[in-house]
Amino acid sequence: MTATAPLRDVSADPALFQTLLELIRRTSTQLPDDVVRAVTSARKDEAAGSNAEVALNVIGCNIGLARESSLPLCQDTGTILFYVHTPVAYDQIEFEEVATEAVRRATKLGYLRQNSVDSVTGKNTGDNTGPGSPVFHFHQWREPHVEVKLMLKGGGCENMNAQYSLPHPDFGGRDLKGVENAILDCILQAQGQGCGPGILGVCIGGDRGSGYGYAKEQLLRTMEDTNSEPALADLEQRIVEKANQSGIGPMGFGGKTTLLACKIGTQNRLPASFFVSVAYMCWAYRRRGVVVGAEGEAREWLY
Numbered sequence: 001m002t003a004t005a006p007l008r009d010v011s012a013d014p015a016l017f018q019t020l021l022e023l024i025r026r027t028s029t030q031l032p033d034d035v036v037r038a039v040t041s042a043r044k045d046e047a048a049g050s051n052a053e054v055a056l057n058v059i060g061c062n063i064g065l066a067r068e069s070s071l072p073l074c075q076d077t078g079t080i081l082f083y084v085h086t087p088v089a090y091d092q093i094e095f096e097e098v099a100t101e102a103v104r105r106a107t108k109l110g111y112l113r114q115n116s117v118d119s120v121t122g123k124n125t126g127d128n129t130g131p132g133s134p135v136f137h138f139h140q141w142r143e144p145h146v147e148v149k150l151m152l153k154g155g156g157c158e159n160m161n162a163q164y165s166l167p168h169p170d171f172g173g174r175d176l177k178g179v180e181n182a183i184l185d186c187i188l189q190a191q192g193q194g195c196g197p198g199i200l201g202v203c204i205g206g207d208r209g210s211g212y213g214y215a216k217e218q219l220l221r222t223m224e225d226t227n228s229e230p231a232l233a234d235l236e237q238r239i240v241e242k243a244n245q246s247g248i249g250p251m252g253f254g255g256k257t258t259l260l261a262c263k264i265g266t267q268n269r270l271p272a273s274f275f276v277s278v279a280y281m282c283w284a285y286r287r288r289g290v291v292v293g294a295e296g297e298a299r300e301w302l303y
């Protein structure tokens, strides 16, 4: 069981605390520019006066209002996911404590709605912390600085995630055609639920646990990022095109915008298994990042 980090006196790390607090505020209230560009461009593709155009206009207004008023983009705070790269010998325990305290403060300030409950009793912890919240993924690297990426992943879209084991009688064998059919099935099953238009992170391979984790990590790529593997780049593009020909549309209202992007990564697998894991992200695609300087200050904002 993962225990919550204890209450911490943040005076020991005031700069890091402020940096992480600001990272949370930005992530919760300001969609990254690449996502805003994708939503804006999709609005232009929909027929004037259609339900799809209305839905995307409402989403656009929501994005603008949240940014102007520093209020959460959505009432669903989502799972709070920190992806942290640290130099060798960096104190990750201390980082976890400071970040957890920043989550508590952000909740108090209204940047995050109180949205974390005990899984058995349903009791809200009131500060978005508790066993397993927030989530930390640490990676060491040989760079001298710390890089933090934060993603807030909504519950509605998390419900639309899917995992497939190939071969499958309906989707095909252990090849990219089978993968394509599995991903398209995920979109079909969602039918715009999980607050589409969606963005997919996909992992081919891994095991059931690592596959889902890596699928989610694909969502750290920008919307415009092209896969370095040509076959996967083609597949990503084909998935978006086919999804947008499905007629499902934003929120399932019909229209041309079912999917904004699809990002696919691979992990080695065991010869005995072939999983396709799909992490479905909603339009409230909240991800931000920061490069942290030696004193804990924000050196560069990412995305």
Ligand code: SF4
Binding pocket: 074, 075, 076, 077, 078, 153, 154, 155, 156, 157, 158, 194, 195, 282, 283, 284
């Ligand atoms: S799925 Fe996304 S947009 Fe829908 S309620 Fe949750 S966070 Fe909000």
